[in-house]
Amino acid sequence: MSFLEFLSALFGWIYTLSWSLSFYSQPLLNIRRKSTSGTTVDFPFINALVIRHQYALRNNNHTPTVAVNDIVFAAHAFIVCSILTTQYFLPSLWGFDRAPGTRPSRLILGVVSGSFVAVAIITLVVLSTPSDADPKTSWAWLDVVYTISYVKLLITLVKYAPQLVYNFKNRSTKGWSIWQILLDFLGGILSIAQLMIDSWLQGDWSGVTGNPVKFALGNVSMLYDLVFMTQHYILYREDGSAKNSEEDSLLERGDDRRLD
Structure with a gap:
């Protein structure tokens, strides 16, 4: 080697480790605060419905640049996000009081519904294609996988938006774990x-151009991460810190009052 x-x-x-660890910070913070206030269910809800995938490139018979660690990440992400979603849908199970943001927004519900419809349509088209058709010129199961790829890209484009807007309206990042953002940013850079390294080793940059979804996913996520970091460390730094300190003090004293 x-x-x-x-x-x-x-x-x-x-x-893979960075992205995997990033899923733990929010549920652990919710458990420590005994509340999901300050966050919305949109992010974990949509993540639990869509997982990362494996596929082969159509051109030049190259080995796919998506590695086995993507499969490990997908299974783990699905499990953790599903558990996190229960903190919003079933707060009493965790001993939480019901907080705002426990219902998916119309945007997220629309994206999820449309995505499932799109994949279902392409699947039906593939099923109706003759089995002896040339997969290079006709519909094939690879097209279903490509459709899922672009669904994942679409979801990445919108899944952070509700929380971003929520922070903006509250002018605070209280309750939103910054560690998931920092770890996600590190994972995006290394991804x-x-x-790039794999494409260089193959001697063909179609490893980048032939895998636009993975390349775009890393960049889009990091742009969102930068905005979240700006909110947390610059725009709402003093406000968020003061509210967090006050809430933590109340929780330590066992005070049942809720902060506005």
Whole structure:
């Protein structure tokens, strides 16, 4: 194994670990605060419905640049996000009081419904295609996988928006874990770095151009991460810190009052 191959594998598992750990920070913060206030259910809800995928490139018979660690990440993310969603839908199960933001927004419900319809239509088209048709020129199961790829991209474009707007309206990031953002940002950088290294090793940059979804996902997520970090550390830093400190003091004293 060459140094670049080792570096690619190392980056792959580190970004998988970073992204995996990022899913724990919000549910743990909710448990510590005994509340989901300050957050919305949209992000974990839509993440639990869509997972990452594996696929092969259509051109030049190259090995796919999506690695096995993506599969590990997908299964783990689904489980953790499903558990996190129960904190919003079933707060009494966790001993939480019901807080605002426990119902998915119309935007997220619309995106989820439309995505399932799109995948279902493409699946029916593939099923109606003759089995002896040439997959290079006719509809094939790979097209279903590509459809899921772009659904994932669409969801990445919108899944952070409700929380971003929620923070803006409250002028605070209280209750929203910044650690999930920091770990997600690290994972995005290493994901793109691995993709570039793998394409270099294959001697063909179609590893990047042929895998636009993974490349775009890393960049879009990091742009959102930068906005969240700006909200937390710059725009609402003093407001969020003061409210968090006051709430933590009340929780430590066992005060049942709720902050506005």
